[in-house]
Amino acid sequence: MLELFKTNPESVLFITSQLRQREIKMAYALKSMGWMVGLIYFNSTPFKPEGYFDFISEVKSAKEAHKYAKKLAPKLIHVFSGAIDDYVLLFCRKKVAPVVIDLNDIFTPALMDYCPERYSPTREALALADGFCARDLQVKCAEKKDHCQLPEHILFFPEYCWNNKPVIHHKKSDNEIHIVSVGTISLETNGMFDCCYLKLTEFITDHKIHLHIYPPWYYRKDHSLTSSANFKRDYAQFLKLEENNPYLHIHDSLPVEDLADALYQYDFGIISGGCKEFGQTYSHFKPSYVASCYSGRISDYLDARLPILINDEVAFNFQLLKRYGVCVNLKEITGSHFKSVLQEVLQDAVMKKNIETAITKLSITMNAPRLIKFYTKIMHSSAVNTNMSMNYSFIFKKLAKIIPKKWAGF
16 A cells, blocks of 8 residues: 555645544545545544545654655645644655645734744745645735745635535424534633623523534543643633523534534524624734634534524635625624524525535535645646756756866856
8 A cells, every 4th residue: 555655646645733624524535536645643633534544654743754754755745733833844844745734823923912932933834835725814814914935836725514414404393593603712711802702602592592512622521632621611601601591501522423413403503703792802813813714613514504603803704604695694683683583594595505505615525626736736846846956967967077177166
């Protein structure tokens, strides 16, 4: 298998310090189109790679990952990370093949108001990489506002839907409205007021609408590698509110497969941030970040056929969802008529049709050919540059034999 990988021109090596659905979805789609995909990963998340890659190697450090990658001699390397880290930097500084980098968050002064120690290495990695696979518009913001030098090749490739399950209808039969929130939110308990879901939770439940919250993967009970995550501490305000509130439901963090099945029973998904009407103020993220970032939970909501409640400050997400006609503007409906508007949306046949269209167009298999074209262009560009370097080297050697020695110091 490894020898076949080395010689196969349609192959890519994934390297990640934080394995998530993104890498797994991409590998699934690439392999369905005949590509070989290898994985070198640091086991820091509960996501399981088995069955999605042609071969898998678990490592303990970036140095070990680099050493193994060098032996494999891949045609292309795609490095993933939540933010800039030693994995990304090492493969950019000491390339064993053309390098594509893929970051959840871009740490530059225009985007982030914390971890300034990441600003410089982020700028360095962007300048060194051969390609950037962009989840959203952050990298263009870094170029425009922070004057970062970007790689020659950039691909817009957000988190796409699986769209590999039939339509399932098993909504709750209580004739009430159920909204679900999935994944990371900024928590007031931790001094982060960028989302202020606590205030929004009070508003939703005061209207006798159910809100279900599923915390992100690092709160999973079977995952203990993230020592800074403490569910009872971080969600203390929500847990206290839940005690006497029949409309608030805090669930355990679920494995991705179980979460996907659970989401079908709800009516709406929700994304919120940066809205002053909801008491949200920027404490960690700059307005530019909130406007340009992409929420991966969009794909989870769409796969479950859920319309999405969102405010327009989360501009990139909002505009994308509005384009497909699958969102409801939170700011326009948060009055006394909030519940009645949501009831109307649930009966809207156009919304249901729009969701089916969006799932198809925003599916990982539909967009995989774009990823392959991106990879091929980088590999071809690298081969051309290498050949040119070899040709110039050959010419210089020839010239050295015919140029007079007295000109040697010229």
